[in-house]
Amino acid sequence: MARPDDLGNRFEQIRQEALARWRALWEDPRALITVGTATCGLAQGAGELLDVLRESSTRLGLEVQVREVGCIGHCYAEPLVTVKMPGMSPYLYARVNPTKAELLLRYVVRDGDPFLDFVMGALQEDELMPPVWDLPRFHYEKRLILEHCGLIDPEDIHHYIAMGGYRALLRSLSMKPEHIIGKLAASGLRGRGGAGFPTAHKWEICKNSPYGSPIVICNGDEGDPGAYMDRAVLESNPHQVLEGLAIAALAVGASLGYVYVRAEYPLAIRRVRKALEDATHLGLMGRDILGTGREFQVRLFEGSGAFVCGEETALIASIQGERGMPRPRPPFPAERGLWGRPTLVNNVKTLALIPKILENGESSFTEIGTPSSPGTMVFSVVGKCEQPGLVEVPLGTTLKQLVFDICGGIPAGKSFKALQIGGPSGGCIPASLQDTPMDYETLQEAGSMMGSGGIVVLDEEDCMVEVARFFLEFTQGESCGKCTFCRIGTRQMLELLTEITMGKATPEHLQLLEELAMDVKLGSLCNLGATAPNPVLTTLRYFRQEYLAHILEKKCPALQCRELTAYYILPERCAAGCDACVGTCPTEAIYTMRNRKKAVEQEKCVKCGECVRACPPEYKAVIRISPATEVPAPQAPRAEKDSH
Amino acid sequence: MSEREEELQVLKTVKSFQAEKTNLIPMLQQIQALVGYLPSWGMEEVAKHLSIPVGEVYGVATFYNQFRLTPPGKYQVKVCTGTACHVKRSYVILEEWERRLGIKEGQTTEDRLFGLEKVACVGCCALAPVVVIRHNSTEAFYGNMMTSKVNGLILEVERKEGDGSAR
Numbered sequence: 001m002a003r004p005d006d007l008g009n010r011f012e013q014i015r016q017e018a019l020a021r022w023r024a025l026w027e028d029p030r031a032l033i034t035v036g037t038a039t040c041g042l043a044q045g046a047g048e049l050l051d052v053l054r055e056s057s058t059r060l061g062l063e064v065q066v067r068e069v070g071c072i073g074h075c076y077a078e079p080l081v082t083v084k085m086p087g088m089s090p091y092l093y094a095r096v097n098p099t100k101a102e103l104l105l106r107y108v109v110r111d112g113d114p115f116l117d118f119v120m121g122a123l124q125e126d127e128l129m130p131p132v133w134d135l136p137r138f139h140y141e142k143r144l145i146l147e148h149c150g151l152i153d154p155e156d157i158h159h160y161i162a163m164g165g166y167r168a169l170l171r172s173l174s175m176k177p178e179h180i181i182g183k184l185a186a187s188g189l190r191g192r193g194g195a196g197f198p199t200a201h202k203w204e205i206c207k208n209s210p211y212g213s214p215i216v217i218c219n220g221d222e223g224d225p226g227a228y229m230d231r232a233v234l235e236s237n238p239h240q241v242l243e244g245l246a247i248a249a250l251a252v253g254a255s256l257g258y259v260y261v262r263a264e265y266p267l268a269i270r271r272v273r274k275a276l277e278d279a280t281h282l283g284l285m286g287r288d289i290l291g292t293g294r295e296f297q298v299r300l301f302e303g304s305g306a307f308v309c310g311e312e313t314a315l316i317a318s319i320q321g322e323r324g325m326p327r328p329r330p331p332f333p334a335e336r337g338l339w340g341r342p343t344l345v346n347n348v349k350t351l352a353l354i355p356k357i358l359e360n361g362e363s364s365f366t367e368i369g370t371p372s373s374p375g376t377m378v379f380s381v382v383g384k385c386e387q388p389g390l391v392e393v394p395l396g397t398t399l400k401q402l403v404f405d406i407c408g409g410i411p412a413g414k415s416f417k418a419l420q421i422g423g424p425s426g427g428c429i430p431a432s433l434q435d436t437p438m439d440y441e442t443l444q445e446a447g448s449m450m451g452s453g454g455i456v457v458l459d460e461e462d463c464m465v466e467v468a469r470f471f472l473e474f475t476q477g478e479s480c481g482k483c484t485f486c487r488i489g490t491r492q493m494l495e496l497l498t499e500i501t502m503g504k505a506t507p508e509h510l511q512l513l514e515e516l517a518m519d520v521k522l523g524s525l526c527n528l529g530a531t532a533p534n535p536v537l538t539t540l541r542y543f544r545q546e547y548l549a550h551i552l553e554k555k556c557p558a559l560q561c562r563e564l565t566a567y568y569i570l571p572e573r574c575a576a577g578c579d580a581c582v583g584t585c586p587t588e589a590i591y592t593m594r595n596r597k598k599a600v601e602q603e604k605c606v607k608c609g610e611c612v613r614a615c616p617p618e619y620k621a622v623i624r625i626s627p628a629t630e631v632p633a634p635q636a637p638r639a640e641k642d643s644h
Numbered sequence: 645m646s647e648r649e650e651e652l653q654v655l656k657t658v659k660s661f662q663a664e665k666t667n668l669i670p671m672l673q674q675i676q677a678l679v680g681y682l683p684s685w686g687m688e689e690v691a692k693h694l695s696i697p698v699g700e701v702y703g704v705a706t707f708y709n710q711f712r713l714t715p716p717g718k719y720q721v722k723v724c725t726g727t728a729c730h731v732k733r734s735y736v737i738l739e740e741w742e743r744r745l746g747i748k749e750g751q752t753t754e755d756r757l758f759g760l761e762k763v764a765c766v767g768c769c770a771l772a773p774v775v776v777i778r779h780n781s782t783e784a785f786y787g788n789m790m791t792s793k794v795n796g797l798i799l800e801v802e803r804k805e806g807d808g809s810a811r
Contacts, residue, residue, distance in 0.1 A: 042785075224765070225725070610792060
């Protein structure tokens, strides 16, 4: 057993080594170029950029260091590249394609001209360029979970340690478990996986359970369609999550841990594996943590893609090699879980917050957010907004700030209609409630829930009935089938909704749908079933008129539901001789009439909307009409020699 | 990979795991990584090795989205149908692939050149709608998809494969 001062010395050595490496990187006389290579960056060509940068710098005879970093959250601006020249501030360049990369090498690296036209901002106070934190998005954000994401190399443990990483673990090693849990309780942290259960309370239950030696699990089975914050954190800064997991293990007295990541996230898996190896190698994990005699072994488990496995009892079943089906609680896993032992399951973001709370003190955490929901939350904002991506904001931020101030509002001058929060288990919140501050309670009152933090922005062109149908289709497909309400109830609800969107419904459908939704909510075994009706209930509550229009008038007000809309080309706007729409139609449904204007053959039209996009904005001749039966007949017969 | 080779690979994989039920999912994952899908005889081998009924292995394999029981196409087209893609009409893109390839979602073309599937969220929602084409374990992402781009992608593959036959 090492004495406390030995422990401090051992860690200090590791820290000095890390700081030396970090300084060497920045003081190197060569230019330093970093490229964001999380999945979102790679999808937009960051991998290709790395090749171009390495190849071109050799060709130009330039000495550069090219490093990979994670995701900074600005997905709309990927691929993001930072260039740091000796004696200059690091500059962040957005939307860098191979050509731009070549120019950056020539102008910035070779000639020392910072090429300000392309700069998004400087990464430190600078005379030439405002720093990035003057951008509105950074101004509203408060980064705890994402603090180092996109700024350090996720595959280099020294970077994380140089940023102050693993200090909280060091501190925890000389604290009593009660003391750690006490600090956590004082911070008021609630589970960031969605349900908002007080984290300290869960740890307490696990620590006091009499059923053997505990196990801690990091839940990275992010199954929501349209949410990817857990993946971004694991890909950009895996060590912060592992540190949180190790602290959890100390607090509950576990010597075994699991990191559960979806198999669909190969990059996250690779980086977590590397992080585990490096941390074990430095003695921060493994058989003997920093010579204290404490043991903490971590295994990586790849989940196989079932939405229900985000539920802790289902997740445990899948680690045991079974179908991932939830079981009734209690006993809660914290009391009896994996192989009958007490099992603590915490979400990636919850664990990433733990080191921050211990490092900065619990009062620094309670100062952020609202009294009942302290701290920050990472949201992934997608859909109809100008600047989609990941944002970390204090809880209590209003929806309006999120959509307009942080994500740049709705594109193409369309109007903001609703926000879908919390994925398939959340609900739709209408624009009229946009001044609602977001925390666990207010969202629940509005009929939604925090969920994993996936937010989809919907504009006037989105049909709320269709959105509800989409989410129900997802939960229905992902229902594990164990309990009747979820298995059959969601199926029936989906059929009712499908009939509504097809215009085949009667007013009785609505009543039945509402009754079923309430029953499924009450009668399901786990939260997948209990929250599945949320999208339906919230849309019924806030957008009942849209349902009624579908049922009574066979009309889709948003002009989206395909059975209820038709495409029509206004002859008075259509320009004779213009062929823009014809070429884009996948089924050749557009033909030329005798007056050389175009018309749509309704039987052939598959209503893909490609012609609306193709019609030049100065004509805007193609419109959608609902109900579909109201489409006027073609003005003139088909041209005899239709060249198409 | 010839069938003989496939068989060897699978048997080697099965033998490399300890006979514990926790290893069931990792075993299936590794077999699929090697062969591209889960052949029925492979599942029988797994069941034998773990001394559990084949039905249980099959039950696990069909429960999780990751596992497929049919071989994928040489070019596996994955149409993302996550929320962000859906509100940008990814279903239209999927239908266009079905029309052009003459197969339904979940199927593979007769010459096994193309497979088509829908996936829930590949995690680059800022590029919606997204299509991923997987070939030889590399994945190419195509963002902001339109129906008019589909045919071009098919032609590109056919040109690469030296198969000029129009579909």
